[in-house]
Amino acid sequence: MRRGILFPVAVFVLCSPSLTSAQVREIVLDGETFRKTADGRRLAELAHGTRVIVQRTDGSWVEVRIEGWVPSGTIAETTREGHNGIITTQGGERLRVEPEGPATGLLLEGFLVDRVEDRDGWSRVRRSGWVREAALTAVSTSLGPAENQGERRPSLVAPGRELTAGEAALVLHAAPEGRAAVTVETGTPVTVLERRSGWTRVRVEGWARSERLVIADRDSVVAGVSAAALRASPDDYARVRLRWTVQFLALEEAEPERIDFYEGEPFLLARAPDPGDGLIYVAVPEELLEAAKELRPLQIIDILVQVRTGRSALMGVPVLDLLALF
Known part of the structure; x- marks a missing residue:
């Protein structure tokens, strides 16, 4: 049985108010791997928007500190490697901004931690x-108290919060800085889904004349679909075909916890076509594996894909099946 774990796209880690912005950085790639040493063993995965504290750099690698909350029952006592706690949850445990708050990453089973407070x-x-x-x-900005954190205050990004369109012509976009998709009139109620970099993803509900609706042709190639749109409405885009230009990062093999793949399935780690859309995973069939092995990191490639899921269970990013590599 597959177990689903959903992560919000934009989250943050609360740290000491005395920290300066020079020490604070933010993860810009969903599912970024947190490792024990530079290019060493994988310990956790961090979500887009996670804030970390920089400690030192070593070439292309940076040592950082992460901090957050987990249920007390998921930690056992230990003295291994100078730490006092170890994650015991099978399949890993979500690290949260605050108790019952949004998740900022997945700590793998066996992850050693420093337990600093219980509440x-x-x-x-x-x-x-x-x-x-x-x-x-x-x-x-620095990570000050909650009242100085602007739009990153949890109360502003809480899913389900209801707002009202405040302009006569409020234009909704398919993605931040993306194409205009629909216009809603002033006073129209909208529901907040997430907030990121000055943009808020919302849901608008309403009624349309039935005769104006048509069934999408899932066998044709659909244009103008962003990775953000896939994440927002994964059911609407299941098995839809897309042709995208993406940036190739690496060819990897799926580990057991990536439950949207079979274990060991090869996949491309790539940047989505729209700015700020983060990562996508592209499963590679056997007949295209040799071509995928010839790709170079940071190479721009054109791909024809079919959506396996618009929002993966582990990190909430699109998982696509590679149909052709151009």
Whole structure:
């Protein structure tokens, strides 16, 4: 049986108010691997928007500290390697911004942590490790108290919050800075799904004349679909075919916890076509594997794909099946 774990796209880690923006960085790639040493063993996966504390750099790798909350019952005591806690949840445990708050990453089973606080069945933990420098970007402000965190306050990004369109012609876009998709009138109720970099993803409900609706042709290639749209409405795009221009990063093999793949299935790790859309995973069939092995990191490629899922269970990113490589 497959177990689903959903992650919000934009999340953050609360840290000490005394930190300066020079020490704070933000993960810009969904599913970025957090490792024990530079290019070493994988310990966790971090979501887009996770804030980390930089400690030192070593070439293309950066040592960072992550911090957050996990249920106390998921940690056992240990003295291994100078840490006092170890994650015991089979399949891993979600690290959260605050108790019952949004998830910022997945800590794998056996992940060693420093347990620094317990509160009402939750434990605050921290751990240092390594990420790629290419996965980090600077932040413009320090991590001060909640009242100074602007749009990143949890109350503003809580899923399900209801707002009202405040302009006579509120234009909704398919993705941040993407094409205009629909216009709603002032006073129209909208539901907040997430907030990211000055943009808010919302859901609008309404009624349309039945005779104006047509069934999408799933065998044709659909244009103008962003990775953000796939994540927002995964059921609507199941098995839809897309032709995208993406940036190839690496050819990897799926590990057991990636439950949207079979174990060992090869896949392309690539950047989505729209700015800010993060990563996509592209499963490679056997007949295209040799061609995929010839790709170079950061190479721009054209691909024909079919959507396997618009939002993966592990990290909430699109998983696509490769049909052709151009």
